[in-house]
Amino acid sequence: MNYILFDDSQIRNQLKPFTFIRPVADIRCGTLTIREKWEYQFSSKISCLTENYLAEKNTFDDSVKIYINGAVCPNKTIIEAILQLNEDESLVAGNDTLAIKTSKTLSFPIDYDAFNQQHFIGEITIIKQLPDIFLKNGEQIKADFQVITKDRKSQEINDPFTRIYAPENIFVEEGASIKAVIFNAENGPIYIGKNAVIQEGSLVIGPFSAGEGCIVAWGSKMRPNTTLGPFCRAGGEVGSSVFFGYSNKAHDGFLGGSVIGEWCNLGANCNNSNLKNDYTEVKLYNYATNQLEKTGELFCGLFMGDYTKAGISTMFNTGTVVGVSANVYGAGFQDKHIPSFTWGGADTEYVNYRFDKAIQVINATMQRRDKQLTEAEIAVLKHVHDLKQQ
CATH class of the missing domain: 2.160.10.10 (Hexapeptide repeat proteins)
Known part of the structure; x- marks a missing residue:
């Protein structure tokens, strides 16, 4: 499975100046950055989808990929909900898209309307504003x-x-x-x-x-x-x-x-x-x-x-x-x-x-x-x- 942390364009703008030179997922909150938290959870390196000038040189095949909002900090409940997604479904909480499962290779900014929504119920930590x-x-x-x-x-x-x-x-x-x-x-x-x-x-x-x-x-x-x-x-x-x-x-x-x-x-x-x-x-x-x-x-x-x-x-x-x-x-x-x-x-x-x-x-x-x-x-x-x- 390919795991990719994506930037939400609105959250990305609200987290400047720190996102001027990094994806949202490379913000540190706690001991680890958000990317490092997910890498611990999945025991693998994870790439990011962000603006072109920051884009990492990644290549993905046509296999199923799970895109995760790079502002979301992992916990047991949300990981279980993400892994239960079917292909071309998204996991949402309020107005926030938390994750997407698809075989498509997505680009920034993501069109969230292209996926069937599943609503997440549970506690979530998401870094949306600077004070967060x-x-x-x-x-x-x-x-x-x-x-x-x-x-x-x-x-x-x-x-x-x-x-x-x-x-x-x-x-x-x-x-x-x-x-x-x-x-x-x-x-x-x-x-x-x-x-x-x-x-x-x-x-x-x-x-x-x-x-x-x-x-x-x-x-x-x-x-x-x-x-x-x-x-x-x-x-x-x-x-x-x-x-x-x-x-x-x-x-x-x-x-x-x-x-x-x-x-x-x-x-x-x-x-x-x-x-x-x-x-x-x-x-x-x-x-x-x-x-x-x-x-x-x-x-x-x-x-x-x-x-x-x-x-x-x-x-x-x-x-x-x-x-x-x-x-x-x-x-x-x-x-x-x-x-x-x-x-x-x-x-x-x-x-x-x-x-x-x-x-x-x-x-x-x-x-x-x-x-x-x-x-x-x-x-x-x-x-x-x-x-x-x-």
């Missing part, structure tokens, strides 16, 4: 913890100065370093990835996940429902936030109710607001409508696209959206929406970030991890850059 990524992160850390640690034994924590509450809810991978830390997993699991480092004086409260090669800096306060993707570094106070991977917030400062893409950097003493002073619901820039839209949420922080950097002491207002490869700095609160490839800040004029300069800075950043942009990645970034100019 951090709002559903705690429950997904718990779900991923069960999948990743099943029938496996955690490495022991032997440091005599580390204090552990609910050790049965803590899993430590090989090579991790933990010294003089307080772990409290009474209200949710704590997952520490391979070769991660939790430095002295850190406080970590579950649900929490630190991926492979992460560093939690000295004296940090990692609050519940927080994920650090692989090779991230986090310091200061972080709560209810998701770092996709390879991003740094190495110094003091508060980050809450936020989502940070890959290869981002928050300078020393960067802070964000995640609650308005008048306690009213937060409005958030929506790429689908090109305007601020109500979120229905009181707590909502910063959404920072990939390859973006913020200078020291940068302040982000409640519900701020920053695009891909921006360079933001300056005193005072930044604009609520900062487009991709923008250079500037609150006390200076925002100007266009030259594409060649942006690529140079990205490569310099990646070189510190012995990586470089591929030609395909540069082409994707060029597409995003040119979209801004239209």
Whole structure:
């Protein structure tokens, strides 16, 4: 059986800036990305159907294929419902198409009306709006913890100065370093990835996940429902936030109710607001409508696209959206929406970030991890850059 995770065009637009450079299924919520969750379930690599400029080079024969909405997180009930579909049937919940079984090779965007609908009844976790990524992160850390640690034994924590509450809810991978830390997993699991480092004086409260090669800096306060993707570094106070991977917030400062893409950097003493002073619901820039839209949420922080950097002491207002490869700095609160490839800040004029300069800075950043942009990645970034100019 070929399993393919497809992008819904409306959801895809609503999840920008993160979907500018990735399919929806490569968004991280919990310890794993959505694609990784499905790969665990089916024990196989899974491809994605998305916009042409991001399209993977896949070839499919005429055998039956199961297309699954890339915004849907797996659970036992929905997997059973998907596997019970007959050919040319779709599984729907409300206005959302969850899955399709067909021998046809579909293209983006999918014509949902071509299939006979079967209605799904049961609980479902679907990432449809930006706040969903951090709002559903705690429950997904718990779900991923069960999948990743099943029938496996955690490495022991032997440091005599580390204090552990609910050790049965803590899993430590090989090579991790933990010294003089307080772990409290009474209200949710704590997952520490391979070769991660939790430095002295850190406080970590579950649900929490630190991926492979992460560093939690000295004296940090990692609050519940927080994920650090692989090779991230986090310091200061972080709560209810998701770092996709390879991003740094190495110094003091508060980050809450936020989502940070890959290869981002928050300078020393960067802070964000995640609650308005008048306690009213937060409005958030929506790429689908090109305007601020109500979120229905009181707590909502910063959404920072990939390859973006913020200078020291940068302040982000409640519900701020920053695009891909921006360079933001300056005193005072930044604009609520900062487009991709923008250079500037609150006390200076925002100007266009030259594409060649942006690529140079990205490569310099990646070189510190012995990586470089591929030609395909540069082409994707060029597409995003040119979209801004239209």
